[in-house]
Amino acid sequence: MNNPITMLGDGFAHVLQGGAIFHALWAVLIDIIVGALPGLTATMGVALLTTLTFTMGPQVAMLVLVCVYVGAIYGGSRSAILLNIPGTPASAASTLDGFPLAKQGLAGRAMGISTLGSWCGTLFGTLILAMFAPSFGEFALQFGSYEMFWVALFGIVIAGSLSGGDPLKGYIAGFLGLLVATIGQETNHAYPRFAFGNPDLAGGLGLLPVLVGVFGVSEVLNAMRGPAVRAVSSKIDSVIPRIRDVTQYWRTILRSGALGTFIGAMPGLGEDIAAWTSYAAAKRASKEKELYGKGSVEGLMAAETGESACVPGAIIPVLTLAVPGSAPAAVLMAAMMIHGLNPGPMLAITAPEFIYQIVAMLVIADMVKLVYGLILVKPLLWVLLIPRSRLMPIVFTLCTVGAFAITSRLFDIWVMLGAGLVGFILRELRFPMAPLVLGIVLGDLLDKNLLRGLVLTGGDISPFFTRPISMALCVLTLLAVAWAIPGFVPRVMGVFRRRPA
Amino acid sequence: MSGNSDREPLPPRVDLATAAVLLAIGLGVMALAWRMPSFVEQSGTGLTAPGIVPGFHATVLAVLSVLLGLRAIRRGALKAGAPQSRAWSGEDARQLGTAALLGVLYAGVLVGRVPFWMATSLFVFAFTAAFEWPAGPVGRVRRLVEAAVLALATGGLVTLVFERIFLVRLP
Numbered sequence: 001m002n003n004p005i006t007m008l009g010d011g012f013a014h015v016l017q018g019g020a021i022f023h024a025l026w027a028v029l030i031d032i033i034v035g036a037l038p039g040l041t042a043t044m045g046v047a048l049l050t051t052l053t054f055t056m057g058p059q060v061a062m063l064v065l066v067c068v069y070v071g072a073i074y075g076g077s078r079s080a081i082l083l084n085i086p087g088t089p090a091s092a093a094s095t096l097d098g099f100p101l102a103k104q105g106l107a108g109r110a111m112g113i114s115t116l117g118s119w120c121g122t123l124f125g126t127l128i129l130a131m132f133a134p135s136f137g138e139f140a141l142q143f144g145s146y147e148m149f150w151v152a153l154f155g156i157v158i159a160g161s162l163s164g165g166d167p168l169k170g171y172i173a174g175f176l177g178l179l180v181a182t183i184g185q186e187t188n189h190a191y192p193r194f195a196f197g198n199p200d201l202a203g204g205l206g207l208l209p210v211l212v213g214v215f216g217v218s219e220v221l222n223a224m225r226g227p228a229v230r231a232v233s234s235k236i237d238s239v240i241p242r243i244r245d246v247t248q249y250w251r252t253i254l255r256s257g258a259l260g261t262f263i264g265a266m267p268g269l270g271e272d273i274a275a276w277t278s279y280a281a282a283k284r285a286s287k288e289k290e291l292y293g294k295g296s297v298e299g300l301m302a303a304e305t306g307e308s309a310c311v312p313g314a315i316i317p318v319l320t321l322a323v324p325g326s327a328p329a330a331v332l333m334a335a336m337m338i339h340g341l342n343p344g345p346m347l348a349i350t351a352p353e354f355i356y357q358i359v360a361m362l363v364i365a366d367m368v369k370l371v372y373g374l375i376l377v378k379p380l381l382w383v384l385l386i387p388r389s390r391l392m393p394i395v396f397t398l399c400t401v402g403a404f405a406i407t408s409r410l411f412d413i414w415v416m417l418g419a420g421l422v423g424f425i426l427r428e429l430r431f432p433m434a435p436l437v438l439g440i441v442l443g444d445l446l447d448k449n450l451l452r453g454l455v456l457t458g459g460d461i462s463p464f465f466t467r468p469i470s471m472a473l474c475v476l477t478l479l480a481v482a483w484a485i486p487g488f489v490p491r492v493m494g495v496f497r498r499r500p501a
Numbered sequence: 502m503s504g505n506s507d508r509e510p511l512p513p514r515v516d517l518a519t520a521a522v523l524l525a526i527g528l529g530v531m532a533l534a535w536r537m538p539s540f541v542e543q544s545g546t547g548l549t550a551p552g553i554v555p556g557f558h559a560t561v562l563a564v565l566s567v568l569l570g571l572r573a574i575r576r577g578a579l580k581a582g583a584p585q586s587r588a589w590s591g592e593d594a595r596q597l598g599t600a601a602l603l604g605v606l607y608a609g610v611l612v613g614r615v616p617f618w619m620a621t622s623l624f625v626f627a628f629t630a631a632f633e634w635p636a637g638p639v640g641r642v643r644r645l646v647e648a649a650v651l652a653l654a655t656g657g658l659v660t661l662v663f664e665r666i667f668l669v670r671l672p
Contacts, residue, residue, distance in 0.1 A: 051663070051667075051669060052669070054668075054669055055667060055669065168565060168568060168569055171561075172566065175561050175562045175565065176562065178558045179530060179558045179559065179562065182554055182558065186551045188540075188551070189543065189549065189551060191538065191540075191551040193537065193552075194530075194533060217604065220600065221600055221604075224597065224600040224632070387633075389632035389633050390629050390648075390651055392600070393625040393628035393629060393655070394625065394659075396607070396624070396628075397607075397621050397624065397655060397659055400608045400612060400672070401659065401663055401669070404612075404670075404671070405669045405670060405671075410612070410613045410672060413608050413609070413612060413613075413672070414609065416608070417604070417605060417608055417609060420604075421601075429519050430510070430511055446554070450553075450554060450557075451548070451549050451553065454548040454549070458546060458548075459548050
């Protein structure tokens with residue numbers, strides 16, 4: 001019964017019921033388009049499509065949202081190759097070699113490489129998820145309130161340190177997110193924090209309206225600035241990938257797949273970091289370094305494999321710890337909660353089969369993505385030419401529907417508008433969004449576990465530092481903070497370096 | 502998710518002003534958290550007081566904002582010749598203002614007061630027309646007609662897809 005192969009088979013059989021292929025086809029299609037359009041991110045795609053899944057059963061809803069996530073991350077490479085503008089931040093590394101290939105008249109080949117790399121990456125990451133998530137889930141069962149508090153804090157800190165840009169601003173964004181999550185009634189005494197007598201505020205700020213605001217409304221505002229962009233190439237050569245690209249660069253694919261999955265599993269880092277790291281590692285190990293940045297097939301393959309491997313990687317901590325590995329995974333986790341699936345350590349006991357169902361969903365999404373990657377080249381080029389003045393009002397409309405639909409409160413629309421404005425200002429001030437989102441999503445986890453831990457110990461904080469796993473997580477969190485302090489790492493390395501006699 | 506990290510860094514004065522605002526938020530939340538009831542009678546310990554967690558977050562936020570401010574000062578925020586922040590270009594400001602105004606009018610005023618399909622159609626038409634108007638008089642009528650068709654189609658299709666197919670309640 002608990003044989004992984006049997007459970008995987010059961011997972012596929014379960015997921016493939018009830019028109020799964022139909023749902024996978026439309027969901028991947030919509031989000032390849034969302035991902036391909038500059039200004040529409042994977043996070044926004046998952047947030048908006050969550051609205052459509054409210055009346056679906058949890059299994060179908062998760063399939064749709066996994067397909068959306070996989071499709072959007074892949075779709076971003078289209079505009080990276082054709083416009084030199086990443087459709088999602090995850091595809092930024094793909095512009096370096098994808099666009100030069102397109103300028104050389106090899107846009108079709110570049111898209112073929114991107115399709116193949118992305119397909120291999122997601123498959124690799126899914127394999128890792130299938131192999132390690134169940135056992136890690138069982139290990140996570142040892143986590144109590146003290147450990148979960150550190151997991152949440154570690155997520156904020158690591159996202160702040162490494163999610164790009166300024167770590168100090170990353171931490172601030174993370175704690176702002178945590179503060180936002182405290183608004184509304186708390187669980188112990190039902191006291192309405194920061195409600196100021198307003199019953200809507202006492203109910204708390206909905207996760208989805210806030211996320212739709214931060215990633216939808218602020219993106220619309222951002223997209224409407226500056227000059228519009230134009231596609232460089234309307235002539236596409238063959239997109240059929242060459243087997244030689246896989247055989248020649250298999251080491252790059254494996255390395256990028258492993259790096260992408262690992263970075264995905266780290267809380268809050270996400271696909272763009274995975275792509276950049278994979279690209280840098282491939283360049284360092286490459287025999288053709290001089291081609292990088294000028295249209296290197298290997299470079300494009302590395303970036304695409306890394307970013308797509310990150311998707312299953314980012315779902316691993318969602319399923320095992322209830323800590324998202326990336327911003328889209330954070331929204332996916334919120335959607336799981338909305339649908340009554342409780343991700344986290346208890347999943348290994350309450351629904352161990354769900355992990356294998358997610359594996360099946362990822363494989364289905366990856367296969368559909370491959371098919372679309374090969375047949376959808378010309379229509380996608382056409383979609384990329386839609387002017388933003390016609391696209392963005394539709395996106396804004398979908399944001400409004402998404403914010404309202406979950407609880408049917410007009411208040412949520414105001415929350416979305418406020419979150420959009422604040423998100424826009426924070427972006428302008430160079431605050432990274434990943435720690436903010438992680439803070440909002442993890443706020444409840446941190447809140448409950450800190451208070452529960454304090455109550456259990458009668459106010460003694462020592463278990464937070466002395467229990468073995470707590471101690472390890474505490475050390476990791478402190479190391480993540482120390483890593484971000486300028487000059488700390490060279491100074492420590494200097495201590496261990498042998499001084500000349 | 503690095504977002505805008507690839508853009509040029511902000512002048513230190515902007516960071517200093519940001520730090521001041523964040524410090525004010527941090528201190529304000531600390532004060533509000535301090536004033537929350539402790540529920541000692543109910544819990545016996547007061548450790549489940551509602552203000553503990555937001556107070557902790559606000560304290561960290563205040564400390565981090567002080568660090569941000571000190572860093573900005575070290576980078577020359579208080580020096581006479583410190584670089585000023587670049588204002589948005591007139592065109593950028595106009596586009597942003599238009600998008601924000603139309604968005605608030607739609608989501609904050611129209612939605613919930615008029616039928617959703619109508620609110621959406623009006624918004625999409627106004628948005629498209631406002632941003633395509635500066636393209637010049639040549640072809641303007643055609644663009645406006647296209648905007649109207651797009652607006653009606655969006656209003657109708659969004660209502661149909663969400664309300665009838667996916668059974669999602671609309672405002």
